[in-house]
């Protein structure tokens with residue numbers, strides 16, 4: 204039997220009947236479809252969504268990039284088992300997807316992108332918003348999405364949807380390949396009818412696999428762990444994606460091996476788990492980075508080993524240090540010249556734990572004692588950075604985190620992506636539950652937080668969801684506030700205002716850039732932006748988009764505003780102007796970077812600051828170690 208539907212109607216009907224299943228739990232693969240309509244999708248996917256009604260919930264966004272961020276927030280919070288689709292018009296609506304797609308793919312998070320495309324039948328080239336490429340008639344702007352998609356297809360005939368969408372869903376549900384998936388839909392094909400076989404539109408369940416380790420690789424890994432005197436686990440986002448938190452906690456407790464975490468992995472262990480030693484790398488804790496420098500075996504679990512985690516190749520100075528990488532992708536498992544252990548994180552940890560049980564393996568007491576003491580020393584530094592003793596004082600950034608730390612429970616979710624906050628959060632935040640810490644640091648995309656909060660709140664309707672943003676990030680992408688208001692989502696937005704890019708300002712100073720172009724100030728008579736601060740009122744801006752907005756000028760006001768926001772059943776913005784931070788690491792202020800990060804400095808420069816910075820850079824760079 205067949206059913207006659209347009210390509211767009213068949214696509215939406217198909218997507219509404221796809222499910223994922225893992226560990227016996229089954230859920231819809233595509234929970235909803237975001238969309239902004241234009242002539243490239245209104246008559247096709249738009250009409251199909253209207254006909255589908257509640258069978259495919261529709262969410263209205265303000266900006267295509269932001270819709271992808273919201274979808275990514277939703278997928279990450281849902282453990283990648285359920286995702287959103289995003290439909291756009293052709294041309295600018297489609298190319299606005301590129302940044303969000305790259306973010307999804309870098310972070311291995313599923314999102315289905317459905318950009319409209321120019322006519323397949325090409326009756327009147329060029330149509331509105333068409334890019335004409337003189338040397339290639341089959342190129343459209345959607346080809347920009349190829350390098351940032353894990354699967355890309357253009358549906359130039361209705362029946363071509365069948366193999367394309369099956370590959371699309373296979374990619375979305377595969378733990379190795381998931382990321383952004385793009386099906387470009389020419390505007391004429393979207394509206395063309397076809398007789399679709401019933402089997403195509405029947406319910407389909409996609410099992411999300413947990414590959415077990417290869418026996419040989421497991422044996423090698425076990426041998427390496429048993430031989431190690433100072434092992435360190437570095438847990439990444441793969442732990443979260445595999446829901447391996449409990450397996451990791453049990454493995455660490457049984458073996459006594461300390462666990463450091465990347466940005467994507469933070470929260471895998473509760474902060475008070477005895478083996479949790481906090482963040483690793485440039486934004487890591489002194490405890491974790493100290494252990495890394497002394498480690499003889501590093502066990503990476505679900506990590507891509509970015510430069511932040513390895514301190515740009517300087518964190519593991521001992522050439523004898525070996526790596527074991529437990530990772531579902533062979534690509535990542537082989538990094539750092541590691542012994543690869545290609546497997547799902549949970550399956551791999553369980554297998555390792557079992558193999559190390561007889562005879563029971565545990566690190567030496569002296570090692571355990573040393574990292575336990577180092578952790579206690581670090582915790583005292585966190586306490587000092589969080590403490591805000593004077594209720595009338597203007598708070599610093601870390602004191603804002605301290606006030607949140609005092610307020611939240613296991614339920615709260617904190618979202619951040621860029622600026623100086625990811626560093627402070629990674630170093631200092633005390634994660635209380637596995638999915639509390641939601642920092643997107645694979646792409647570190649300014650403007651992620653507010654739309655992501657909308658997506659996260661849709662995935663976790665009963666949990667308090669906080670988007671923490673700098674003023675720079677706010678200005679880049681505030682408009683999904685309107686969506687939070689429209690959907691009555693009680694997201695909490697905390698705007699930490701320091702009149703510019705504090706993070707890049709600090710970085711600029713460190714690389715001899717003299718903070719050029721990083722403050723939000725008027726142009727002065729010499730042409731530089733060193734005049735008075737710009738008269739921005741971001742609290743009023745948020746209020747103008749329909750959000751309740753609270754201004755906090757002091758620690759006391761901030762404490763009250765955060766409590767009000769937490770209790771509210773509607774979206775609330777808390778705006779706080781920060782006190783200038785004390786220079787990090789000068790002894791008085793909060794702890795700064797505990798390890799290096801490679802940002803190249805000008806090799807030739809006339810200004811003394813850059814010349815000096817280059818000398819320091821050459822010294823640091825010499826410590827880099829490549830593992831081949």
Ligand SMILES: Cc1ncc(C[n+]2csc(CCOP(=O)(O)OP(=O)(O)O)c2C)c(N)n1
Pocket residue numbers: 621622623624647648649650672673674675676677701703704705706707
């Ligand atoms: C989309 C995007 N553009 C540029 C950057 C580079 N960048 C990283 S942090 C930052 C400044 C962030 O400013 P703000 O949000 O105010 O946070 P602060 O640095 O003041 O903590 C910039 C420009 C980025 N990460 N993302």
